[in-house]
Amino acid sequence: MSTLLETDGEALLAALRGLLAAKGLATPAEVAERIAITERATPAQGARIVAKAWTDPGFRARLLADGTATVEGLGIPLRGAPPLGVLENTPELHHLVVCTLCSCYPRAVLGYPPFWYKSAGYRARAVRDPRGLIAEWGTVLPETTRIRVVDSTADYRWMVLPLRPAGTDGWTEEQLAALVREGDMVGVTVPATG
Amino acid sequence: MTEQPPRAHHDMGGIAKYACEPVDIEPHTLTDFDKEVDALRQVLGLKGIMTVDELRRGIEAIPEDEYHRLSYYRRWIRSITDTLLRKGLVTEAELQAALEQR
Amino acid sequence: MDLAPGTAVRVHDDWPESRGPCHIRTPHYVRGRRGRIVRRLGAFPNPEDLAFARPAATRALYHVVFNETELWPDGRAGDDLLVELYEHWLDPA
Structure with missing residues (x-):
């Protein structure tokens, strides 16, 4: 060398x-x-996708079935980017995305990966102690919620569709999108009102 | 304890060494250097000059102590340079001369 | 080989790292472990060859789930892990 x-x-x-x-x-x-x-891809763009999925059941179904085509349908270009998969959180199952080998991240949708996502501590701990790891963000899941860690190792990029918070009935897409943060779409945090 | 498997140093999932390592969750802004390296890799990828897999191979080839010492995008530019040299798209002599001109 | 969703699989207990330069997308902690196919994600050129700019054959890529208790002595029952693995690392279990 x-x-x-x-x-x-x-x-x-x-x-x-x-x-x-x-x-x-x-x-x-x-x-x-x-x-x-x-620089056009930002967490705000991801938040817009999440809010639309929360308010439009048809869009949600298409997004979960084919993330790439559905996101491109919103005018978000994925040229040169790997296929996008979207994983849905439920009251029973919470997803946490990591790339233990490098730093695979749904960049075309969310933008540059955050510093913590690329760190050795995050990459090492997510697959073995996911609950201890997300507690660093103050996130505590109900005992009855299972965690599914998603190690993003290959040709897809994975984004989490978080659970819509209670008490948001009747909110507009814009109001809902404002609730959604970067970490919610990786699984280290969950959206909440107030 | 079972015997430590011969994993590669970048293959970090679950390793005990980092079990108690706190994660810096504060936002960090990318520098102009970071953004340019990131974009350069994209251009080389879109033109079929180097794949993301070659980028990763070059990063994984960085010795462990340096891998941890270098910033994220310093690993990238090192890997990009390594790949371009390996493919003969840039020669050592050209690179040496360009570095000396500065 | 086409692995249907639900098929029990075992990841090869193979360590190419000990044989020389390589680029492997199968994390160390799933090797030799038993999991279950969730879905076929498609087929992609083998990154083990792409990384060295060699001609790369297309390989099927699967989403495979493992119980955390299968992976770690301190794994929590009920939690699991989903990972993308290429067909040439998998055998029906």
Whole structure:
């Protein structure tokens, strides 16, 4: 392995930037375009999907059956992204997503993975002590709720459809979307009112 | 205790070493460096120059102590560089010269 | 081989890491363990080859569920774990 790889990352990036542009392999304009596209995906976009699933049973069924096509139907581009799967929380079953091998995350929908999702502690603990792990967020599930940990190891990306909180009957999609946080769609937290 | 299996260092699920490691749940903002590396990998992927699997292979090839010392996107740029060198798309001489020009 | 939902499977107790450079998407903690097919997710080029830019044959990918008690001595009964595994790591149990 080349000792050049031990060069600091900032210097490697600066060197590659020029070389790749000169070779036509990656131009600054192409890189800037991908940054702009990536920044369009945010947890707020995921929250909009969740709120729609909470209020539209047909959409919910389609989302759970085929996440990729259903999300694209909302105008969210998944070009170049892996297929999206959506897993539904119920009072009996709670999902918690992790990638123990690296950091697979439904980026096309939720944006960049959060720092904690990529950390060694999160990756190591989620599969073995999920209840202890989510307690770090103050999340405590009822004793009767089973946890299903989802280790995202391969070609899909997984997003959690959280349980709609009680006391939200009649709320609009916008009001509901405002309740949903990033962690709710990974399973470390659950949405709540107030 | 059963014998420790010969797992790879990136294969972290359930390992006891981190059983008591607290998780930093605070939000962290990505730097311009982070975003550029992330986007560069996407461009190379969309053009069929390198797969995400090659990115991962290169990250997993980083020795364990360095893997844990490097930030997330410093692992990425190292893997991207490694892959481009392996494929001959960038040569060591070209990279050396570009690094010296700075 | 087509594994129907509900089929009991056992993951190969194989450790390619001990034989040389490789890229494996089967986490260490499910190897040799017994689980159950939940669904077939599709078929994808084998990442073990893609990682080295080798020609990659398409492999079926399954969602497989394991009881936490099958995976860990301190696993909690009732909780389980769902993971994506390629067909060439699975045998009917």
